[in-house]
Amino acid sequence: MSVAERYEPTVDADAEEARQLRETWKSRSGLIGWLGETNHKKIASRYIVAAFVFFILGGLEAALLRFQLARPENGLMGPDLYNQVFTMHGSTMMFLFAVPIMEAVAMYMVPLMIGARAMAFPRLNAYSWYVYVIGGGLLYGAFFLNVGPDTGWFSYVPLSGPEFAPGKRVDIWAQMITFTELAALAAAVNQIATIFKYRAPGMSLSRMPLFVWSILITAFMIIFAMPAVMAASSLLALDRLVATHFFNPAEGGDALLWQHLFWFFGHPEVYIIFIPALGMVSTIVAAFTRRKVFGYTALVLSLVSTGFIGFGLWVHHMFATGLPQLGQSFFTAASMMIAIPSGVQIFCWIATLWSGRPRLAPPLLFVLGFVFIFVMGGLTGVMLASVPLDIQVHDTFFVVAHFHYVLIGGAVFPLLGAIFYWFPKMTGRLMSQRLGKWSFWITFVGFNLTFFPMHILGLNGMPRRIYTYRAETGWGDLNLLATAGALVMAFGLLLYLINALSSWRHGAWAGDDPWGGEGLEWSVSSPPPDYNFQHLPTVSSRAPMWEQGPDQPVVVGLRSDRREVLVTQLIDAEPDHRETLPDHAIAPLAVAIATGVTFVGVIFSPWAFPIGLLVTGIALVGWFWPRDESRELLEEQP
């Protein structure tokens, strides 16, 4: 492939090509068209909206918990409802908000950032979204029917086993896990194939945007971590539904086995949530200091090593279970070690800010808030890695404070910054900066008012997951402060929401590149056309928008009369071959419904499994059977 001729399109040829691309990639109209949508940006937008709906629901549950705990012996909720609400809050935030929202933002942005027209498996994206929504719907449907799970988001046996948790509540939880993890796995597989094979010519691995790196590493973590929770929740469901004995010590089973399987997933899960946020932070820091991030290689290596070390920490959730001392020491060391790559990244960002010219727009404010809060959470994390301290504060509010600092600070703040940053690309309009700054400061202050007192409450001995406490404990004042802080924080988040909703309709027009960003996503219109790029870009720099001249070649020769994409080589992203992506299809919905009926059905009868398998198989045949107009046919046909 040589850069032979100069591309001299006549205006007509260009316009005609654009018209054809619009026609080829456009969404179908009507309900069937809506249900059969496969465009990555449209599916991702639905994903983002659904995830924020769950975020609001999870937030309302959090508010209920805070109201209940605001004063001693409060009677707002009884123990049973309280158990359901805190289980719903944790499960919603972890499984229905944190992981899906990160996957969703990536699903929207990654193809734009790597210069691709689509993701590798468009129908798989649609399937992922449907399965996710069915899982979330199942959980909330059950909750409103008073069958909400009540054994906490990690659902320890024997509490969640058949003996102590009769009824269907835990089964609902276990199947919701299966749905959401299936959705995340599908999205991760799609990301890996897309990032490896669809990068624009010239975007070698060493030029890949840091956000894309973070999503790639997250996808690999999902692939090796999520099966553990699916296996664990399936074994739990088997114990409950067909009387197996995996977790039943009386028949040779083991309750700790659950904790091992769950946390082998559960700890990497934290990094699955957190690593995409690190990618967002690097993106925002670069854009708002107007320089490339300091220490690209160090940042990538930190992300990779975080991905590996993240799998060697799970036992630190189990220090209170009396494990062998050598094992405890190993996991203490690993838990402290993970502070090193996190520290390297923080210093790289500080160096970038120091040597750049920071513009304190809301996205950067959210990132600075992240640095402050996350460092606090990281410090309590290092404290908790020490066994004696962990045993002292195990299952107290100290731990609650720690993981909210890490998760809200480490993931929600960067996410709010990133949504603010990419909102104009997604909608074509800017969010209000003034309102953005107000929402940041109010959320930031409210957050610290809510969660800082919990450190002290935990050290004072207040256990987590109690529905009330006596006045003599002296915990009342700090709890009231935390509840007041929660109201402040909720107000800040409400402002953010109002800002987003009103800007969606009435915001100022953004243009293609309102922030002067460095990545390819800013080279296309806002919102981007269905086909993303009329001519695929090529890349010769880590910051293509800043450093590439007008002589940077573009790719031509992809067909515009079908959904053709360019496949490039894994390491160097040299053009390799072309392939045609499938069109809209209703099949992903059919398969999602079939899997949904199967997983929900087995709660009531084991026979749902073989029947569901058969129905799913039939639906899958519908998915794969070729029925579009024929393409490259073999010479020999039956």
Added chain:
Amino acid sequence: MRPRPRIDVASLPTLAFGPRAPLWWGVASMLAIETTVFALLFATYFYLRGNESLWPPAGDPPVGPATAGLFLMLLSVPPMVMTHRESGRGRRLKVMRFWLIVSMAIGLLALGFRIAEFGELPFRWDHHAYGSIVWAILGMHGIHLLVSGGENLLFMALLFKGPVEEKHLLDLRLNALYWYFVVAWGIVTYALIYLDPGVLRS
């Protein structure tokens, strides 16, 4: 405005095999997921074994049907390799069909022996934890045999009915890859459940 230089990709091929193809990465990722699931079930097996002084707690499982099933699974591989190779070179439908049918028939027979294997086990899944994990592992692998068999059936229907597109050659090869994967886990599963307690320590 000065026109931009261009790279013309119109002459690039529309078909590639192996790690060059995005679908290969999709299937490889799926195999990584399923490998993790098997590995976790095996880890569970060993974890539970650590709690028992006598393993298996209820006598050795009978090895007969499992051995026959394993033999058949291994026997089904060469014809699958023939299909696989034909999809790359000759691309003759008749040859691909023939070997696919042979491999699939042997595979279905192996699935039959798996069902017989369940019938021969002297314990049920609800007798003890050992029974639970053995049924889970054999069941998990049995589902793989079933699903992979169904996939073979789908491709056979495609090869008989058409239209057969070039990209289906890639699909056929990945289908073969999946079958090798299922057979490979069949070998390891057999070693774990039958060789570990029954043969190696007797």
